[in-house]
Amino acid sequence: MTPSPFAARRAAFRKLHESGCFVIPNPWDTGTARYCRKLGFQALATTSAGFAFSQGLPDADWAVPRDLVLKHIAEIVNAVDLPVNADFESGYAHDAETMAQNVKLCVAAGVAGLSIEDSTGDPSYPLYEIPAAVERMRAARAAIDETESGVLLTGRAECYLVGHPEPLRESILRLQAYAEAGADVLYAPGPRNRNDIQTIVQELQPKPVNILVSTNPGFTVADLAEWGVRRISVGSSLARAAWTGFLNATRPMAEQGSFAGFEGLAPHQELNHFFRDDWKSRQ
Numbered sequence: 001m002t003p004s005p006f007a008a009r010r011a012a013f014r015k016l017h018e019s020g021c022f023v024i025p026n027p028w029d030t031g032t033a034r035y036c037r038k039l040g041f042q043a044l045a046t047t048s049a050g051f052a053f054s055q056g057l058p059d060a061d062w063a064v065p066r067d068l069v070l071k072h073i074a075e076i077v078n079a080v081d082l083p084v085n086a087d088f089e090s091g092y093a094h095d096a097e098t099m100a101q102n103v104k105l106c107v108a109a110g111v112a113g114l115s116i117e118d119s120t121g122d123p124s125y126p127l128y129e130i131p132a133a134v135e136r137m138r139a140a141r142a143a144i145d146e147t148e149s150g151v152l153l154t155g156r157a158e159c160y161l162v163g164h165p166e167p168l169r170e171s172i173l174r175l176q177a178y179a180e181a182g183a184d185v186l187y188a189p190g191p192r193n194r195n196d197i198q199t200i201v202q203e204l205q206p207k208p209v210n211i212l213v214s215t216n217p218g219f220t221v222a223d224l225a226e227w228g229v230r231r232i233s234v235g236s237s238l239a240r241a242a243w244t245g246f247l248n249a250t251r252p253m254a255e256q257g258s259f260a261g262f263e264g265l266a267p268h269q270e271l272n273h274f275f276r277d278d279w280k281s282r283q
Contacts, residue, residue, distance in 0.1 A: 006077075006110045010150045013043055013083035013112035017152065017185060017208045021225035023232045024210075026087070028054055028239045030079040034278055037080045043112070045085040046076055050239030059236070061121050066092040066102060074109040083112030085154070085233075090117050090128075096136045100143035107144060113152035115187060116140045118174060119162060126162035130174060134181045141182030154210060155183030160190020168196050172203045179207050185231065186210070192217055194227065201228040213237070 004010070016022050024043045027033040028050030036044055049059035051072050057063040069092070077084045088106050091099030099116070106114050118133040120126060128136065137155055144151050155178030159167040171188035179186060187210035191197050201209050208230035214237050224232055249261030 004110075004149060006112065007150070009081070009083040009110075010112045010152075013085070014150065014152060016042060016083075017230055021221065021229055021232065023221060023234075024085060026050060026234050026236070026238055027076065030075055031275070032238065032242075033076050033079040035274065037082055038274065038278070041082070043083040043085065044076065044080060045233050046073055046087045047236050047239060048087045048089050049236035053236075053239060053243065062089070062092055066105075070105055070109055073106065073111060077110040084110070085113035085115065085152070086111045088114045088116060090119055090121070091136065091140065094120070096132075096139035099136055100139040103140045103143040104147060107147045107149050107151050111151060113154060113185070114144075115154035115156050115185075117156035117158050119158040127158060127164070130177055133174065134177050137178045137181035137183055152184045153182060154185040154187050155179070155181070157186075157188045158190075160188060167191075168199060172200060175200075175204055175207075179204065183207070187212070187233075189214075189235065194219070194223075197224070197229065198227045 022042055024045045025036050025041055026045045026047035027036050028047050033044055048064070048069070051069070052059040052064050055064060055068070069088075073084070073086045086106050086109070088103070092102050093099040103114065103116070116137060118128045118136075120128055127133070137153075141153055144153055155175060157171040157174040157178070159170045159174070164170050167188075167190060171191075175183075175186040175188060184207070186204050186207050188200060189212040191200060191211070192215070197211055205228075209228070210231040210233055211224060211229045212233055212235050214235050221232060245261075252258040252261045
């Protein structure tokens, strides 16, 4: 098999998960991806919510079509020379076979990793039953292995986000099953206190654990590293930070005729210089 042009990125991404702790920010377009690269982050991840909002769509029910998601993922991959992990939701199919085919398409987009979650999108049964979720994880694992790409598979348990009555216990149970099914990295978005995070890390050792930080939690990267967290993502937080600025600027204009929301803006010159220099470096 001809070596993939993304092989070095994939090897670097795997290495990041072997020790230490790193932050993987979630840009939502080419510009934000390139600026994250400038800041020195070692890897990036896509955000389904951030991209959906940019398209005027909700982050639910696969409102963003699979092919548009794949195009977006490829754009982020091609925007930077960094490993990119794809937020691939639940694989854009309910049956394991179609989901596995979609995983192969995601791998072909050049990702270094991808995540598969166990949320169904149906409020009447928000999580796939564990046997079905495990079957889907095994199918994703097999699909990646068939590509011989070395892409990392992250298994996500959505218990906290869907309001499960025992999210900690259920998340650990599911993530242990996903590890046995072939997930390389384990991720339960939602826990916000030290005890839950440390328990998750301890119960899932030696697998690397991703923790989501979506608010200011009162602890730091150094704290999470001390608790054994290997990877920290921020989901839609950067996109929501940008939307917060947009809302704070447009609402006063619309409601009060005020431009007070423009106070403290990043200067045009600063942004333009960055993108000009970045563009020239790629010519």
